[in-house]
Amino acid sequence: MWFRRDLRLGDNPALLAAAADGAEVVPLFVVDPTFATAGTPRRALLHDCLVALDTSLRETGGIGLVIRHGDPGDVVPAIADELDATSVVVSRDYAPYGRRRDAGVADSLADHDRTLRGVGSPYAVDPGQVRKGDGDTYSVFTPFSKVWRRTGWQHPHPAPGDDVRWVGAGSTGVVSDPLGERPVAGCTLPEAGEGAALDRWRRFIDTSGASDGSSRSAVAAYDDLRDRPDLTGTSRLSPDLKWGTVHPRTLLADLDASGSGEEGHTVFSSELAWRDFYADVLFRQPHSAWENLNPKLDTIEVDTGKQGEEKFARWCAGNTGFGIVDAGMRQLLATGWMHNRVRMITASFLVKDLHLPWQWGARWFMDHLVDGDLASNNHGWQWAAGTGTDAAPYFRVFNPTLQQERYDPDGAYVERWVEDPSEPMLDHRVERTEALRRLKAVTGR
Ligand SMILES: Cc1cc2nc3c(=O)[nH]c(=O)nc-3n(C[C@H](O)[C@H](O)[C@H](O)COP(=O)(O)OP(=O)(O)OC[C@H]3O[C@@H](n4cnc5c(N)ncnc54)[C@H](O)[C@@H]3O)c2cc1C
Known part of the structure; x- marks a missing residue:
């Protein structure tokens, strides 16, 4: 199991797929040298998320996360050879760099009769799935969001059970590199990891959590307060969604996202639709990362x-x-x-x-x-x-x-x-x- 933007154990279908049929699972994270070009706050948070994932693995599986440093195109096939893995399971990446990287890794694995298996993605609805009747895709948000809602998403997946056969840091013969120094963020970071993300979410949907002093939950008040930077009217879950310490499916399952329920719920789920929409646009038009779409x-x-x-x-x-x-x-x-x-x-x-x-x-x-x-x-x-x-x-x-x-x-x-x-x-x-x-x-x- 090669973790990337899904740094959690719960509601992680790729992890369940890796563990299916009693297969042994090695939890791997590759510290890619290209990360060095990313901003330090983001890299510092990634570091914290990896520490939290490692802790969860030790608590659940008794083993730690296997860290390797280097170009994933070299590192992933090498560790697959070393461990004689039949497949490497990932949650699919739809962004331009991730797609290129994964295509290269898949080719190298195939040279040794191994497969790169993509299961799920960081989105409620995978990019490319929301389509018009004639199969065409959407370039405008409102019609996209209507079909997105109709397409729907899976129910959250259970966390892996006690029967997973983990093989990881701490197991005989599996070498893990040290994670390395935490980059200096230069700013105050939120608490990282799956537990912290779920706590943030629960506080947001708890009754009487709204910051205007009303007895509503923050999500019920979201429609009224989300545009007010002076109040805490939003979930602050964007860093969690970025690194996948929580999946949008988990959030949507707790909401009445059908569009007929509370206004705050519907508006909040629309924001998750914006996230899926932009991922869809970038997937279809990778040049739009840095060039005008128009x-x-x-x-x-x-x-x-x-x-x-x-x-x-x-x-x-x-x-x-x-x-x-x-x-x-x-x-x-x-x-x-x-x-x-x-x-x-x-x-x-x-x-x-x-x-x-x-x-x-x-x-x-x-x-x-x-x-x-x-x-x-x-x-x-x-x-x-x-x-x-x-x-x-x-x-x-x-x-x-x-x-x-x-x-x-x-x-x-x-x-x-x-x-x-x-x-x-x-x-x-x-x-x-x-x-x-x-x-x-x-x-x-
Ligand atoms: C110029 C600009 C740059 C932005 N850069 C980013 C970015 O780098 N990363 C990022 O996650 N969001 C970005 N956003 C979207 C949005 O501002 C943040 O997602 C939001 O402020 C995060 O706070 P929250 O988690 O409390 O949001 P909430 O209001 O609680 O929303 C819940 C979730 O919905 C998603 N969401 C909300 N609004 C948007 C939106 N407009 N577009 C896409 N997804 C959305 C986010 O995943 C967010 O965490 C940007 C918006 C603008 C206008």
Whole structure:
């Protein structure tokens, strides 16, 4: 069992498949050198998730996680040879790098009559599965989400039983490399691992958990509070979903996701549908990771010179003089997380007030977010830039001051993160007009 983005024992169909028919199971994680290019908060959290998985394995199976360092294309076939494994079981990866990596590993294994078996994925509905009647796929969220709901998902799978024949770190003849030093995150990380993820979820669905003091659960109040960065209105499960310490199926099973139940439940499950939607778009159009989904905007004028870099530096540091933008950017640096509404506001500001390429902001987010995920992040950015799926047209420009008044009505969020407010670096009305001028130059509208 080669773990990647499914760092849990419960509700893990790949693990059950590996253990089926009394087969011996070696729990493997490969520390890929390409991880070094990922942001340190994300790598630090991965480290913590691996420690938690190792602990769970020792408690459940009496053995530890087998760690190997190196290119998975070499390491996985080598350990399969060493242990004479018949197959390597994984939860399928649908992102561009993972698909290339897995194709290479599958070929190398096949040379020795071994198989790479993909079972399940990190999504409620696997990318590529939500289709129109004629088999075509969706490029717009609303129709996608309706079919996504109708397609449905499996019930959660049980955790592996006591009868699994584990072979791992601590077993005779199985060598595990040390995990290595934990990267210095530079920010406060959430508690990691399957147990912590399930605790977070239970607190979110518990009755009387809502942060507005009402007697509702946080999930029941989600529809009302999810846009308020000053309150704790969202689940904070994105890092768990990123590393698979919890599967969306587990969450959906606890909700009335049919669409007929409580509004908060339906809206929350729609957010999980957005996650599946972006994974689906990236799967079908891998180039959209870093290129505009809408090529019409490829030639829009952006500021990339020295002046652009100076503006970018102020945005990164949270020194734009717009309270909610600066609060968000500082929350990101301090915690590795930013509220969704504020991600939208800061992204819009970078693209439409500063006229910078969305890719600069997307890269900064990937480097600093603890939940950084190529599909959700880069398509979130394309949504904000108006270059992606159709939800936010380019001519819709967020006014940061009005957004702040609306979503942080008492100013508590901005006050929490910005102690030294500065003068606004620009006039939003002027930059809005400029953004629309640049748009008209390429679209004629
Ligand atoms: C510019 C931008 C960048 C983003 N980058 C990322 C990223 O790197 N990783 C990431 O997981 N999410 C990203 N998002 C989506 C969203 O902001 C986060 O998932 C959310 O803020 C995480 O907090 P939560 O777990 O409390 O969310 P909740 O509101 O509790 O939502 C539950 C789950 O639904 C999913 N979800 C919610 N909103 C979205 C969305 N708009 N798109 C896709 N999935 C969603 C997430 O998995 C989230 O954990 C981005 C959004 C924008 C606008």
